[in-house]
Amino acid sequence: MSSFRTIDNLEPGRRLLVRIDVNAPVEDGVVQDGRRFARHAETIRDLLADDHAVALLAHQGRPGRDTFVSLDQHADILGDHLGREVDFVPDTYGEEALAAIDAFDSGDVLLLENVRMCDGELPEADPGVKAETEFVRTLAPRFDAYVGDAYSTAHRSHASIVGFPRVMDAYAGRVMEGEYTANTAIRERSFDGPVTMVLGGTKAEDTIPVVERLGDTVDRFCLGGIVGELFLRTEGYDVGYDVEGSELFDHQWDDHRETIERVHDSYDEKLFLPTDLAFEGADGERAEVDVEGVTKETPFFDVGSETVERYADRVSTSEAVFVKGALGVFEDERFADGTVAVLSAIADADCFSVVGGGDTARSISAYDLDESDFSRVSIAGGAYVRALTGDPLVGVDVLESAS
Numbered sequence: 001m002s003s004f005r006t007i008d009n010l011e012p013g014r015r016l017l018v019r020i021d022v023n024a025p026v027e028d029g030v031v032q033d034g035r036r037f038a039r040h041a042e043t044i045r046d047l048l049a050d051d052h053a054v055a056l057l058a059h060q061g062r063p064g065r066d067t068f069v070s071l072d073q074h075a076d077i078l079g080d081h082l083g084r085e086v087d088f089v090p091d092t093y094g095e096e097a098l099a100a101i102d103a104f105d106s107g108d109v110l111l112l113e114n115v116r117m118c119d120g121e122l123p124e125a126d127p128g129v130k131a132e133t134e135f136v137r138t139l140a141p142r143f144d145a146y147v148g149d150a151y152s153t154a155h156r157s158h159a160s161i162v163g164f165p166r167v168m169d170a171y172a173g174r175v176m177e178g179e180y181t182a183n184t185a186i187r188e189r190s191f192d193g194p195v196t197m198v199l200g201g202t203k204a205e206d207t208i209p210v211v212e213r214l215g216d217t218v219d220r221f222c223l224g225g226i227v228g229e230l231f232l233r234t235e236g237y238d239v240g241y242d243v244e245g246s247e248l249f250d251h252q253w254d255d256h257r258e259t260i261e262r263v264h265d266s267y268d269e270k271l272f273l274p275t276d277l278a279f280e281g282a283d284g285e286r287a288e289v290d291v292e293g294v295t296k297e298t299p300f301f302d303v304g305s306e307t308v309e310r311y312a313d314r315v316s317t318s319e320a321v322f323v324k325g326a327l328g329v330f331e332d333e334r335f336a337d338g339t340v341a342v343l344s345a346i347a348d349a350d351c352f353s354v355v356g357g358g359d360t361a362r363s364i365s366a367y368d369l370d371e372s373d374f375s376r377v378s379i380a381g382g383a384y385v386r387a388l389t390g391d392p393l394v395g396v397d398v399l400e401s402a403s
């Protein structure tokens with residue numbers, strides 16, 4: 001059981017600062033609707049039913065990425081879920097934001113601009129340091145309480161996650177409470193047969209430490225995506241290099257090389273790496289190459305069909321399977337085979353299964369897989385796999401300390 005207070009403990013009619021996570025895929029500049037919007041709309045609906053005034057904080061993307069965009073579209077999508085207007089304020093704690101906050105009243109919902117566009121949110125630092133930022137010092141006194149609902153960002157020590165609850169009366173929202181309860185319960189489960197983790201995606205910092213932390217309890221790690229290529233590079237294959245315009249590999253290699261090499265040496269027998277990879281052929285179609293034949297000039301977008309077969313075989317003989325991160329760029333149909341085939345094998349298998357990640361969970365609906373074939377689909381990725389290790393989530397810790 002968590003020891004944080006929830007929104008059920010709030011007196012009605014408060015002025016609330018609510019941190020949600022509606023970080024979403026962006027395709028050709030268009031923000032894609034998904035589970036995160038639907039789930040946070042439930043929290044907001046419950047808050048409005050208790051006559052609170054709700055100011056929402058959220059982020060989108062990371063500086064420098066093409067998914068780093070304004071939250072104006074997010075306000076419209078949230079509004080569609082709520083069946084009412086959500087006012088977008090193109091400012092976070094400047095004059096325009098303060099005027100909107102000072103004017104807002106019971107029953108109002110407004111969404112402030114992408115917190116990662118304002119000074120103070122980044123980089124990660126101790127909660128006490130984030131609480132001292134101008135951002136927190138300016139907004140905190142204007143509200144009665146803070147609601148932490150962004151479980152999927154609870155592993156980041158950013159101002160909107162840890163700074164506000166450090167200095168405000170703080171409560172957990174419905175998403176925070178639900179995700180925390182479910183993921184903590186999963187961590188406490190034990191399984192008689194093999195446990196497999198399928199790890200892919202782009203965020204090495206969230207997945208590689210998990211391999212190290214769970215290396216003694218998980219039986220097989222099937223690796224793909226950027227993570228898989230970084231491990232292949234450890235084995236001397238010429239993959240996992242940035243091509244022009246991409247910043248996916250080299251800085252992650254510099255940051256995590258030591259850990260990757262250590263994990264590789266320690267858990268060699270449990271690690272399953274791609275034996276073939278897919279790329280865009282000269283005719284624009286999907287082409288595949290054995291890892292022995294890769295060259296560093298070629299960007300790879302999926303695991304190959306032999307790898308898919310091996311991974312599907314591993315998951316179909318597992319008692320439990322945990323997925324975080326896609327095995328390829330599934331948003332492009334040519335490179336969806338790895339992600340979709342392995343998810344289908346999990347859906348068909350008689351196993352306990354969890355699929356997590358803001359992007360990865362989306363592949364389930366995008367490719368008409370049936371959500372009910374999985375034991376759980378989490379809207380969190382990095383936070384959920386970290387929760388499985390038992391390591392603390394700073395965004396949960398601060399809510400517990402605030403109680």
Ligand SMILES: Nc1ncnc2c1ncn2[C@@H]1O[C@H](COP(=O)(O)OP(=O)(O)O)[C@@H](O)[C@H]1O
Nearest residue numbers: 201202203225301325328329357358359360381
């Ligand atoms: N080889 C690859 N190159 C570039 N991107 C990849 C590759 N493989 C997977 N991806 C991308 O990884 C993304 C999901 O990873 P990530 O954001 O880390 O996970 P999630 O949001 O699901 O937790 C997908 O959107 C997919 O396009």
Ligand SMILES: O=C(OP(=O)(O)O)[C@H](O)COP(=O)(O)O
Nearest residue numbers: 023152153357358380381382383
């Ligand atoms: O999408 C998110 O995490 P996820 O990719 O682990 O699902 C969260 O919004 C956190 O975003 P971040 O990884 O840019 O800090």
